[in-house]
Amino acid sequence: MGFAFSAKGEFFTPCEPQKTYVSGLSNQRCVQQRTPRFLFRRGGCCRSCRRCCNVQPLQRRLVSRLEEKRPTEEKSDAHGPNPLKSGSPLSFGTFLKSRFQEFRRFLAEPVRISVPKPLLIIVGVVGSIFVIAFVSYAPDWKTESKIREKVALFDFILTDIVHGYVDPVDTDQLFEAGVDGMLGSLDPYTQFEGNIAAREMQLKTSGRYGGVGLGIAQSILQPEETVVLNAFEGYAFDRGVRAGDVIVEVDGTPVRGMPLDKVTELLRGEPGTLVRVRLARETRAPDGSRRLFDVVLPRRLVTIHDVPLYGMIRSYDGVGYIRLQSFATNAGRELRAAIDNMVRTGRLKALVLDLRNNPGGLLDAAVETAEALVPKDSAIVSTKGRALGETVFMSDREPSLPADVRLVVLTNEQTASAAEIVAGAVQDLDRGVIVGTRTFGKGLVQNVEPLPYNTALKYTVGKYYTPSGRCIQSVNYKEGSALTAALPEAESGRPFLDPSGTLVPALPPANGAARYLSTKVPESERKTFRTLHGRIVRDGGGIEPDMESTVTKPSELELQLLEGGKFFFFANRYAAGISSLPEDFEVDDKLYKEFQRYVLEDASKWREHTRFEPGLKLFTSTFAEAGYKNAEKELEHLRETIVTELKQDFERHADAIRQRLEDAIRQRFEPESRRLSAALRYDKVLQDALRLLTEKQGEAYERLLQPAAETAQT
Template identity: 30%
Template sequence: MWKYKRILPDKNFILGMCAGIGLCLYIGLYFFQNSFKQPVRKFGEVLNYIQKYHIDTIDNAKLVELTEAALSKLAKQLDPHTTYIDAQQNAVSRNHLKSQIEGIGIEFVLLKDVVYVLHVIPKGPADQAGLQVGDKVVKIDGHILKEANFNSNDIVLKMRGPKGTPVKVYICRNNTKDLIEITIIRDQISIPSIDAGYMVDSQTGYIKLSQFASKTYQEFIERTNQLSEQGMKKLLLDLRDNSGGYFETALNMAEEMLEPGKLIVYTKGKYKGFDTKYYANGKNRLGKLPIIILINENTASASELLAGALQDHDRALIVGRRSFGKGLVQWPIEFKDSSVLSLTVESYFTPSGRSVQKPYDKRINYELDLYNRYKQGEYFHADSIQLDKTIAYQTSAGRTVYGGGGIMPDHFIPIDTTAHSDYVNELVDNYIIQQYAITYARSNKQKLEKLRLEDYLKIFCVTEEMVGQLVEEAKKAAIKQVFITDPIKISIKNLLKAYIAKTLWQYQGFYSVYNKTDTTILKSLQLFNQAEALLQEDITYIAG
């Protein structure tokens, strides 16, 4: 028999091989560093030439501005979600997800160079200074808005500032000619993430979550506790139009609904040091509660991950329309000047292995994705959804789910075309209904303030006369006129009643009215038997 003999290389051979490998690594690193240094050096040289020889004198501030613009453009070329923002933009972005900010406490819209006040936070600085819903701000700290050419971000920056500092606004109220001067002292403002939370019926709790901010989880715990005390046996969690926010907040919420040890989400990328798996740590406080989660095309990022995790573990029934499809992980790199590069480094995956992220190789298609979905009829017919179904995944109980382009709902519910006609959408987009509601609420303040929300829901009716007045306001605003059919009239009446309620009881009032005719809400309430079946892992009962 032929015997195998292990032959070991001698010492000199090993040393020579190590030296060769080291030399190759050195040469490779040298050329990589130099190839990387070349564009950096070139960029510096270009700036130097501009500063020294350009026909116009360009100061350093202008060169910094040009450099910031170049970095921003570079970031945008990498993928749809890598961004570079300067210090000022970073301050606005960072404040957006804080549950507390320092400012004056209003919600506004910029209409024709006028700040129109839509909501004033009760007992906030603006409220205490006398600013009212419906006021029109035409001047801020000496800046006349028509002349200053401010955009909405500029207004936000002017309104916000350190606690205890003043901001002076000049307003027009009730269309009077003389401006009213109001000085507002900035203070801490609490911004809730839960727009509404109430009992839809004797057993079903409803929570409308607008974002995942720093205190969202705490709000969620408090609101679910309140609803449980009121008899909640089922939960309807509305994540429609929720664009995401803090990933950790979504994780904490998932742990309230998943058994200990369940995988919530994991990440994968080129640099393996970032790869992470996130598991539920044992809270599961709502573990026995049937849950339905509502999503739509504007449900994105953290809200998609929460919905995906609960769907993969057959823990919640997902109802609505396909979500946005944003599943990339950004690493925020903050520089000394407080500018930030949010660099995409990994992708999120749901427990079954689905990537939430939709394709972005053709950027024009990515940017027009929601528009294309609408044109292709996806919002109206489930058969029109263009998603690669050749790659399927399995939930814990064996149900088939798909990835690569958002979260597909278990039950598709189309847009209600009667409630979202082009005419009604224009009335909302141009703030015709909102302005009429504010004017009506102000004119009938004494009568309306005597009502509780429960009484308002039962007895208040929008009259034909009010609809007629609203249509006349639309004509003045050059909204294209249409024949007012009964469905359009019903939609206008419901929206008008909802926006009047918002002026009195904030978003709690709005959704308490609006949801009574929301087809997605009404149909979801009929699906809780299937959400209950998921708890029993009876997948034969799920329609799919």
């Protein structure tokens, strides 16, 4: 029989119960609406249909129960009058007293209720869980109360400012500023993602979106113009769009002065539709006029490849090369496909995996990528966090790379996050050798939580550990305030430059004004661990290479030319005068001198745009206030000296500048895969790795995988 208790303990029977069974639970349905209901409203009305049901209240139950006991009570007539027998000459007080005594006896006797055993077991289990959860959650009551208090305060403050501030305010901007200020006090990776940012983050992690395959940006020289930075191979590039083209209209809508996100929305759309784009391309006309042309681009499901380049290196027998530039959903699948294609040739003896400038991505993608390289049943990475718990990710698939194929992984200071997971697994399991420079050192794990209104919250939930048990996080973050801020050296530098000459924001991503406290892990606090074969590795500072190979840092002139867009715009001018590039194209002396003249035409503006100028202006104003005229003159002389030094860099760093200029010009004629392949000719770190793999049948490679000889104890 189904049953339920009201809030005040009154017992009700449901109206004409009809049993149903769902997952082993005995349920009952309302006669009026046939809907499952256990509890009924006070007074006998069903909660669902609001109509009276066949209910026996407690009083009627009591009388019925006493009637069942009447034969026993008849026997008491010999010893005295029966208070319930009609016609007994009893006072009203005596009657009430007898009723009360019978009621007490009724309550003292157990009431037998038939309950199905499965329901009893389930109720017991659920009740136990509830009690455990209740007890475990009890300590958080104070915290929850505090949270509700702060949320209410934020609501009051935001409401008062929106309605009462002297000038109208942007509610969205005000809210995001408040949230960014809160999250910015934790670490640089905890961020609130608004509508556009959340969508872009989803595109980056999935690696797919409906669009035309263009990378666009605002022009450095004319910010109101939208220029093409990159036309993807297999998409817009195949339709004739090139880097340097200016977007004039999209489906007849002029885009000059339009925000970049709005232009992006016009270009993207439902796959299978078409969009007409009007472009302007530079010409050699004396008046500087541009050539206008229209291109009809099909919107497709654009896939951003994690592996943009792979293949066998011609001049080295049996050596393959794979560049892995990101860790989106398909990273592991693309890496396996590249390895399988090279293995099928039967010539693969060694592999170079290039993880330089790879900022990372999805944890699952990193695990799948490592599975293609390390033995089955190997531990790849583990994660730990206060709410995350501890999880160990194992390789449960056979690797694509044969065990007898030598492996070198290339890293640099911009190899981060998921890329470090792969490099750490390869190193700790002694599957290969790391060549290059120390990696960025990001050992934190973020979770992306979807929020209402198409927004998201990305926040740090734990740390990850390589198979040897080390955490390679190089910076310790601590909650700060608006008045305290400290940035580690790795985060206060200038934007770095990828091999294609593109200026890329420095890691980690900016999150407004940083208010978190951060300190680098001191060398003295770094602990030692052992790899599978006993080699010594350390935590707290990224992945250190087994063989260090460095490249010359970009000169001040290179940075000036890149930030000023000199390579980009000169390449536009040069490409306007020719129809194609020769196969053996290089920047010869004649072309290099032409580039110098182009740059020096605008040398007068260098004084205002060098990174030294802000400091010099501060000194100038300070000297002016003090009346130090001679000091001001010395600063002017210093400015001229800086410009002279920059000009001399054309000779001191000619090779590096020629390489960047060649790559920028190739971008106007060749797809990305050919351009990246051509750039490998100048890659010093790659050359070091190739020598390590091939000289004396890889003897040096094998030595690096052996543990260092232990110092004898005396």
